[in-house]
Every structure is written in C-alpha cells, then in structure tokens.
Amino acid sequence: MSTPPPLPDWTIADTRRAIRVPTARDDKYRRGVLGIRTGSALYPGAAVLSVEAALHTGVGMVRYLGSSEAAGYVLARRPEAVTAPGRIQALLLGSGMASVDPDGEDARAFASALAAGIPGVLDAGALHLVTTLPTANVPSAGPVLITPHAGELARLLTEAHEPFPAIPESPDAARAWIEDHPAQAGTLAAERWGATVLVKGAHTVIVTPHGAVTRLPPATAWLATAGTGDVLAGVIAALVAGAEATRSEDSGRGTPLTHDALAHAAAAGAHLHALAAERASAGGPLLALDLARALAPTVARVLEPGA
C-alpha cells in the first residue's frame, strides 16, 4: 500500500484551538460532561489516573461510571467526580480493564452512547470492540477513536476476522512492523473499522478513516512508564467532551462530531500530554499521577498569548 500523505507539523496553535475555554455564559454542563468507564478490581489505579487526567485537562464534570471496586479509589482521590448516571458529551471505555465482554454492560453502554450520537474513545481492554461496532456505518452515530500502542494494534490486526496481507502473522513480528510503520498500520485499522486511530509510542500518529495522517513531535522517552497511557486516554476524552459540547451548541442533534474533529482532539491531547511530560519530568523520571497534575499548568501555558 502507498504511504498516506503527512499533514503539516503540529503546533501549539493547533493544540490551543482544541481547548474549550469557559466563558461567562458557561456552566459545568455547557462545558461538557465526560463519562468514564475505566479501571477494575485488577487495575483500580488506571481509573484514578484517567479521572485525574480528564479533570486536570478541564471538563465541566466527570461521571465515573466504572466498577464499584475502582469507584472507591476514584472518590477518595477526587470527590469532584460524580458516580450518578446522566447525560454525557463523550464516553471513555477500557483503560485498566481486562478484555471487555462484547455482550456485557460496558459494551452495551458504549453502543447506546454512540447510537445517541455521542463520540466514544476505546482504550486498552476495550479496543477489540471497534471490530464489531453495530453503528460503524450509521451516519448519525457518534464517531469512535481507538488509542492502541503497537502491541495492542498488533493483536487487533493479527486477530482480525479477515487478515491484512501487509501484516506479519506473528504478533511479535507484527508489533515490530507497526513500530516501524505506525501511520500505515493505523490506516489499515482506520479504513477497515471506520474509526480514528491514535497509535501511541515513541512516534505518536493519528489517522482518520479517510486517511488523513497527523504526526506529533517526539515526546520524552521518560513517558515509557506504567500509567501514562491511562493518563493519555483521560486527556483526549476530556477534549472530545469539550469539542462535542461546542458542536452541539452550534449545530444541535443529528450531525455528530466529524472524524476530523475527533482526530484534532486526539492530536491536541497527545501534544498536551507530551508538554505536561516535559514539565513533570524536568529531565528525570516521571510518575503518571504527577503527569496528570502537570496538565492544568500546561493548559494555562498553551493558552498564554504568544506561547
């Protein structure tokens, strides 16, 4: 296959445009509410990290709708999170979860959010749901973003019902190929499953189903530590909730967020994550929770005139 055309380099101004800055007319609901289904008895920390990241990126409210085991940790750390169900502008599913049952409650909740036109983000244990989404070809459905690392994308591509000829059969060889060709691998998945794909790693790229590719500048390799991907999912999902809040204010129901807008939020989220990593690391080791806390001053810095 041919290499998709790269877009121009990503800039601070591009990231700034993805941040929904509150105005005097806003309240917490108008700013956007993010639903989060992350964490599990096995990985409760991932729930804390994704919620922390979303709140520090800036969102009107987080509804934490994940496991009751993880909810206790989330609320102990962040009483700002609300566990009551209700309206949301975006839904994040999968960080810190073992393989999500396609017929279970989490998958059903995700599918009904999409059917209602709400954008969705799939991470970690929920990535495989992208292969069976009932709304993949429904124009009024919310668009889906998936955020795999090379190993997770290798599993998706090698286990696909209809094989991909370009992809080596063994998951290890496929992973190595994806690390060398993240844009091509992301394009295969995006075109096959009608989702926007963010391939994370040393070279993060975002691909839309119609083949637009965004490449992020390289981030610090101190990011290669447990929990930073859970933070990334929370950052991006918060920006998606803000984008959906703006879209619904401007256009109402019936015209869901476009994949271009979803990809823009994903790239801006990855950029904020990389800038916050610089701040949290300062040239040394960084911890995922400190990365999440560094997001608020990073957003402020990006919004400064002339940044």
Ligand SMILES: NC(=O)C1=CN([C@@H]2O[C@H](COP(=O)(O)OP(=O)(O)OC[C@H]3O[C@@H](n4cnc5c(N)ncnc54)[C@H](O)[C@@H]3O)[C@@H](O)[C@H]2O)[C@@H](O)CC1
């Ligand atoms: N604090 C938390 O709660 C965290 C939760 N996490 C969650 O953990 C789940 C699994 O994520 P992963 O990225 O680990 O999943 P992966 O499936 O990418 O990683 C597991 C793979 O790594 C291999 N592996 C494990 N230990 C290894 C070692 N010491 N040396 C070499 N290979 C090794 C395993 O054999 C397996 O193939 C996700 O749901 C994720 O969200 C992670 O984000 C880490 C932090």
Ligand SMILES: Nc1ncnc2c1ncn2[C@@H]1O[C@H](COP(=O)(O)OP(=O)(O)O)[C@@H](O)[C@H]1O
């Ligand atoms: N070598 C690296 N250089 C720069 N960024 C990296 C590197 N390795 C990982 N990252 C980033 O760190 C994060 C790791 O995510 P992930 O693998 O899902 O970790 P976890 O599952 O522990 O949360 C991603 O944002 C990824 O882009």
